[in-house]
Amino acid sequence: xxxxxxxxxxxxxxxxxxxxxxxxxxxxxxxxxxxxxxxxxxxxxxxxxxxxxxxxxxxxxxxxxxxxxxxxxxxxxxxxxxxxxxxxxxxxxxxxxxxxxxxxxxxxxxxxxxxxxxxxxxxxxxxxxxxxxxxxxxxxxxxxxxxxxxxxxxxxxxxxxxxxxxxxxxxxxxxxxxxxxxxxxxxxxxxxxxxxxxxxxxxxxxxxxxxxxxxxxxxxxxxxxxxxxxxxxxxxxxxxxxxxxxxxxxxxxxxxxxxxxxxxxxxxxxxxxxxxxxxxxxxxxxxxxxxxxxxxxxxxxxxxxxxxxxxxxxxxxxxxxxxxxxxxxxxxxxxxxxxx
Numbered sequence: 001x002x003x004x005x006x007x008x009x010x011x012x013x014x015x016x017x018x019x020x021x022x023x024x025x026x027x028x029x030x031x032x033x034x035x036x037x038x039x040x041x042x043x044x045x046x047x048x049x050x051x052x053x054x055x056x057x058x059x060x061x062x063x064x065x066x067x068x069x070x071x072x073x074x075x076x077x078x079x080x081x082x083x084x085x086x087x088x089x090x091x092x093x094x095x096x097x098x099x100x101x102x103x104x105x106x107x108x109x110x111x112x113x114x115x116x117x118x119x120x121x122x123x124x125x126x127x128x129x130x131x132x133x134x135x136x137x138x139x140x141x142x143x144x145x146x147x148x149x150x151x152x153x154x155x156x157x158x159x160x161x162x163x164x165x166x167x168x169x170x171x172x173x174x175x176x177x178x179x180x181x182x183x184x185x186x187x188x189x190x191x192x193x194x195x196x197x198x199x200x201x202x203x204x205x206x207x208x209x210x211x212x213x214x215x216x217x218x219x220x221x222x223x224x225x226x227x228x229x230x231x232x233x234x235x236x237x238x239x240x241x242x243x244x245x246x247x248x249x250x251x252x253x254x255x256x257x258x259x260x261x262x263x264x265x266x267x268x269x270x271x272x273x274x275x276x277x278x279x280x281x282x283x284x285x286x287x288x289x290x291x292x293x294x295x296x297x298x299x300x301x302x303x304x305x306x307x308x309x310x311x312x313x314x315x316x317x318x319x320x321x322x323x324x325x326x327x328x329x330x331x332x333x334x335x336x337x338x339x340x
């Protein structure tokens with residue numbers, strides 16, 4: 001039996017779904033994997049932070065945040081900032097889920113460095129550290145005898161990174177193609193039903209998939225950083241989103257969508273990368289997809305990626321209409337793998 005003290009830095013929709021999933025799976029973790037845990041710290045951007053070495057009621061903390069209240073009423077420790085939180089929380093596993101910084105990966109990279117210095121496993125759904133500091137954080141984790149896992153950064157809880165890490169030994173990834181941004185796929189799907197671009201974006205915002213400023217999705221930045229993450233980790237070639245050839249979907253009109261459907265085709269924001277020699281080219285751009293393509297039937301907020309390797313000519317992973325709960329499952333799977 002192994003016991004772990006957990007801390008959460010970032011407590012948005014995914015973090016709150018994660019603590020509820022932990023609560024629901026607590027008996028399974030103990031009985032099937034010999035893992036017990038105590039949540040000792042939670043830090044948020046807008047609702048304060050709490051540390052209690054004897055254990056926080058994490059579901060109660062989630063309820064407080066959703067009611068607009070502060071977590072400070074739960075804390076036994078006064079906390080100055082995120083780094084003070086990491087110093088004082090007493091955790092041996094950190095779940096870092098602060099907002100992504102596409103340009104630099106900060107301050108999440110510094111959060112994860114600080115956690116490793118304090119002997120924690122680090123688990124994140126934040127794509128920034130993966131594309132901007134993957135090798136550094138991996139080396140630091142290995143030197144400390146800790147794990148750096150990030151399954152939830154691409155396609156939520158779908159097992160992509162762990163599949164290549166454990167399920168596909170000595171396999172070399174040569175190329176991939178897929179739909180990796182849920183928001184743009186939902187927008188294009190709704191445009192096929194007659195909505196304008198603006199109406200479809202507003203719906204995605206109301207559904208919680210698009211931000212108030214949807215440009216990160218619409219202009220292809222989220223897709224580009226996911227391409228960069230897959231290339232950086234699975235092809236072992238550092239790539240930033242700025243190096244991905246990127247075109248968003250602003251230029252796709254209702255007339256173009258209607259004309260494509262009349263010809264039996266669909267517009268999709270396609271993510272791809274291909275390795276030629278030691279050089280990789282990443283691309284995000286709208287493409288017309290024919291009915292024989294695996295990408296054709298992927299609707300709404302669903303995602304797909306098709307891998308081509310030197311051992312398996314084609315391997316696809318499809319995830320249907322994910323939400324915070326599926327991203328939370330990726331965090332849970334990483335925790336089990338790190339604690340095992």
